[in-house]
Every structure is written in C-alpha cells, then in structure tokens.
Amino acid sequence: MNENGGRTATRILCMEDDAGIGRLLEKKLERAGYAVDLAADGGEGLDLYDKDRHEVVILDQQMPVHTGLDVIKHLARRGPLPPIIMITGAGSERTAVEAMKLGAGDYVIKDVDGRFLSLLPTIIERLLRQRRLAEEKEQAEQAIRRYAAELEVRNREIDAFAHTVAHDLKNPLHLISGYAYLLEADYASKLDEVGRECLHAVTQSVDKMAGIIDALLLLSSVQREEVELVPVDTAPLVHSALDRLRHPIKKTAAEITMPDEWPACRGYGPWIEEVWVNYISNAVKYGGRPNGGPPPRVELGYDVGDDQIHFWVRDNGRGLTEEEQGKLFREFTRLEGASADGHGLGLSIVRRIVNKLGGDVGVESAEGQGSAFSFTLPVVAPDDGPCEETAEGD
Numbered sequence: 001m002n003e004n005g006g007r008t009a010t011r012i013l014c015m016e017d018d019a020g021i022g023r024l025l026e027k028k029l030e031r032a033g034y035a036v037d038l039a040a041d042g043g044e045g046l047d048l049y050d051k052d053r054h055e056v057v058i059l060d061q062q063m064p065v066h067t068g069l070d071v072i073k074h075l076a077r078r079g080p081l082p083p084i085i086m087i088t089g090a091g092s093e094r095t096a097v098e099a100m101k102l103g104a105g106d107y108v109i110k111d112v113d114g115r116f117l118s119l120l121p122t123i124i125e126r127l128l129r130q131r132r133l134a135e136e137k138e139q140a141e142q143a144i145r146r147y148a149a150e151l152e153v154r155n156r157e158i159d160a161f162a163h164t165v166a167h168d169l170k171n172p173l174h175l176i177s178g179y180a181y182l183l184e185a186d187y188a189s190k191l192d193e194v195g196r197e198c199l200h201a202v203t204q205s206v207d208k209m210a211g212i213i214d215a216l217l218l219l220s221s222v223q224r225e226e227v228e229l230v231p232v233d234t235a236p237l238v239h240s241a242l243d244r245l246r247h248p249i250k251k252t253a254a255e256i257t258m259p260d261e262w263p264a265c266r267g268y269g270p271w272i273e274e275v276w277v278n279y280i281s282n283a284v285k286y287g288g289r290p291n292g293g294p295p296p297r298v299e300l301g302y303d304v305g306d307d308q309i310h311f312w313v314r315d316n317g318r319g320l321t322e323e324e325q326g327k328l329f330r331e332f333t334r335l336e337g338a339s340a341d342g343h344g345l346g347l348s349i350v351r352r353i354v355n356k357l358g359g360d361v362g363v364e365s366a367e368g369q370g371s372a373f374s375f376t377l378p379v380v381a382p383d384d385g386p387c388e389e390t391a392e393g394d
Contacts, residue, residue, distance in 0.1 A: 009035040010128065013054035015045035015071065016087070017063045021110075024117055025058065032121040042066025046074055055131075056124055058085045059104075061095050069095065072102045083127035085120065105130070159220050166216040173213065177206045215349060218274060222352045227268040229357060231380045233387040234262035234311075237269060238300065241276035245284065254284045258300035264387050265309045266378040267357040275353055278346045279313040279373050287315035287370070304379065308359065312374040320365040328363055350375065 012034045016022040019040070026036045037054065039045035043065035049057065057075070059068035066074065068086055075081055086099040086107040096107035105127040108116045180203045188196050242249070242256065249256065265272075280298060287296030299314040320328075329351040351361050354375045365371035380387075 009033055010056065010124075011035045011037065011052065011054045012056045012058060012124070013037050013039065013045060013049055014058045015039045015042060015063060015068070016058075016060045017041055018060070021060075021114075024114060025120075028117045029120065029124075032124075034121075034124070040064075042068070042071045042074075045071060049075065050078075054082060056083045056085070056127065058087065058120070059099075060087045060110075061092065061099075062089070069099060069102065072099060072104060076103060083124070083131055085123055085127070087116070155223070159223050162216050162220050166213045166220065169209075169213050173206065173210055177203070177210065180206055215346065219349050219352065222271065222349060222356060227271070227356075229266045229268065229378070231264050231384045231387040232267050232269045232272060233264050234272075234302075237273040238262060238276055241273055241280055244277055245281055248281065248284050252284055252288065252296050254287065254296035254298055256280075256298050256300070259302070263302060263304055263309055264380045266380055266384065267359075271353045271357065272377070275350050275375055276313075278350050279375075282346070282373070283313050283315035283317070283371075286317040288317065307379055308376040309379055310374060310376050312372050314370060314372040316370045319367040319369050320363070320371055321367060325363055325365060329361060 010033075012029055014022060014025045014029075014036060016025060016038065017040055022038045022040070026038055029036045034056075037048050037052070039048050041064040045057075045059075045063075046066065048054075057071075059071055061068035063071075068088075072081070072084060072086075075084075081103040084099070084104040086096055086104045087110050088096045088099075088107055089110050092109075096104075096109075099107060106123050108119050108123065110116055180199065184199050184203055188199065191199065238258065248254075280300070283298040284296050287298055288294055294316065297316045301312055301314070303310040303312075329347045347361075354361050354377070358378050359376040361376075362374045363371060364374070
C-alpha cells in the first residue's frame with residue numbers, strides 16, 4: 001500500500017544495464033510511492049514482465065540481449081502494450097521518435113547530472129491517467145455496442161411481431177369487410193335508420209383498420225428489407241398514386257395541377273409511389289376550407305439540383321404552426337384539431353422510406369397559407385442505365 005492513497009503501489013519495471021542508474025531509478029520511484037523491479041538487460045526484463053505484469057515499463061535503449069526498441073516489439077507481440085517510457089542518450093532523438101511510433105507513451109533524455117529522474121513521476125502519472133481514460137472509453141464503447149446489438153435484435157423481433165400480427169389480421173378483416181358491404185348493399189333497406197347508421201359505422205371502421213394494417217405492413221417491410229436503388233421514371237408513379245386516390249379526389253372536388261413532364265430519379269418504385277400517395281392524400285384531406293370554403297387545390301412539382309431532385313406537394317389548407325411542424329414525421333403522432341382522422345403512421349413511413357433511399361423530407365407552412373410537403377431523392381447518374389419499368393395506374 002502506498003502512502004498517498006492507501007492503494008496497492010503501482011508496479012514499475014525498469015530495464016537499465018547501468019547498475020548505478022538502476023539504483024537511482026529504484027530509489028527515486030520508491031520515494032514517489034511505486035513498487036520497482038529492476039532488470040539489467042532486455043532478456044531479463046522480458047522474463048520479469050511475463051512473471052508479473054507491470055503497469056509501467058521504463059526502458060533504456062542501449063542494453064545487452066535486447067535493445068529498448070526490440071523489447072517494445074517483443075511486448076507488442078504479447079498483447080496490448082503497457083505505458084512505456086524510453087530513456088535515450090543525448091542526440092538520440094531519432095531513436096525516441098521510433099520508440100513512439102512502436103507504441104511508447106513518452107521518452108526522456110538521459111543527462112549526466114541525473115535531472116531526468118525528477119521528470120519520471122510526472123510522466124508516469126500522466127501515462128497512467130491516459131491509460132485509465134482509454135480503458136474507461138473502451139468500456140463505454142463496448143457497453144454502447146452491446147446495447148446497440150441488443151436493441152437491433154429487439155427491433156427485429158418487434159418488426160417480425162408487427163408484420164405477423166398485421167398479416168394475420170388481414171384475412172378475418174377481409175371477411176368482415178365482405179359481409180359488411182354485402183349487408184349494406186342488399187339489406188340496408190330492411191334496417192331502420194339507426195341500423196343503417198350502425199352498419200355504415202362498421203364499414204367505415206373496417207376501412208380505417210385496413211389502412212392501419214397496410215401501414216404496419218409497409219412500415220415493417222421498409223425496416224426489414226434492403227432494396228437496390230435504380231433509375232426510376234417518376235411520371236408513372238405519380239399517375240398511379242392519383243389513380244389510387246381518385247375516389248377521395250372526386251369526393252372533395254380537389255383540383256390537381258402538375259407538370260406535363262417528370263424527371264427520373266434513383267430509388268425504388270413501389271416505395272416512392274407510397275410517398276406520393278401519402279403526400280397527395282394528406283393534401284386532399286387537409287386542403288381547402290370546411291363549411292362551404294374553396295375545395296382543395298393541390299399542386300405537385302419538382303426542382304432539379306446537382307445531385308438531388310426536390311419533389312413537393314403544396315395544398316391550400318389552414319397551414320401549420322411551428323409546434324405542429326415539429327411533431328410531424330413521428331410514429332403514432334397526430335395533430336390536434338385535424339379535420340380528418342388518422343393513425344399517425346403515414347408521415348413516419350414517408351420519412352423512413354425517403355431516408356432509406358438516400359433522401360430527406362421537409363415541410364414549409366404558415367398558418368392560413370397552406371403547406372408544402374417535400375422529399376428529395378438522388379438524381380440519375382450518366383452510368384446508371386435505363387429506368388426500371390413501372391406500370392401506370394392499377
């Protein structure tokens with residue numbers, strides 16, 4: 001135990017072939033509270049190191065059997081190097097630099113009056129402190145890696161569970177949907193007004209649940225699947241999205257404007273189409289004004305940059321506050337006061353899709369001035385080849 005902290009004294013191995021300097025090293029370091037083992041040459045020093053791992057090694061360069069540089073190389077083959085201090089003579093700075101390259105922590109130049117000895121305790125403490133910090137950092141990084149690995153396993157399990165549950169719910173839901181629509185089509189006239197309202201509520205709830213299940217399946221596939229980014233023709237994807245939304249567009253009398261031509265981008269067609277469906281659907285739902293106001297006006301467009309294409313969907317809705325904009329693109333988040341019900345998955349899926357395809361999402365909005373939702377995707381490089389074939393419409 002040393003007198004400074006009551007802990008076991010730090011063990012230091014000194015390899016020095018000069019017996020007089022060796023004794024001075026031993027006395028100086030023992031006075032500083034260290035336990036010191038002396039070796040008269042490199043071979044004896046390596047034997048001592050193997051018998052009792054020392055926390056610090058002090059080396060003279062010019063020694064019999066093995067030089068200081070040779071000792072460092074031997075120690076490196078045995079495992080991680082301990083803090084090493086190289087003692088060199090005047091004019092041997094090149095040797096000191098070589099020692100540092102091999103892994104030594106520091107060096108001192110041996111002077112004739114022994115003043116270098118007074119530098120050693122300070123250097124030793126600094127190297128030990130650096131070693132402790134490095135070990136703590138490594139332990140923290142290992143803990144983070146373990147946590148990340150565990151989190152990845154849990155996420156895969158959650159994704160698999162969500163996919164299985166959503167998939168298993170589709171068949172009974174289709175059965176409920178079929179019978180509900182059959183009743184509504186063929187037997188509604190035999191029900192009173194309350195019965196018809198109840199049946200209509202059932203069909204609406206089935207449609208909403210089907211949308212949630214489809215969103216969960218898409219979210220699961222986006223998280224689990226790896227897709228190849230290829231050149232994609234944007235125009236068929238936009239037209240297919242509009243065709244899928246033809247009923248809400250007709251119901252709301254939404255006015256859709258867009259360019260006559262669209263650029264190609266790099267991505268994965270089915271996922272990009274889902275982004276368009278989500279953005280256009282939201283613009284139709286939340287565009288316009290209720291209570292006899294103007295119908296939704298939805299403008300689709302794009303801007304081509306050097307390496308990204310900026311696509312956007314602009315509506316004439318009520319606009320969003322800064323607080324509301326901050327809540328967008330999060331899982332299971334819906335804005336207060338929305339004019340249409342939702343399950344809070346759409347924009348979060350958009351973000352995951354676009355990020356996975358190498359782009360980003362965004363929104364520009366102001367209260368009373370509508371909103372413009374955007375996403376970016378990489379441009380097609382000259383050597384990317386032709387666009388993949390994408391079916392237009394249903």
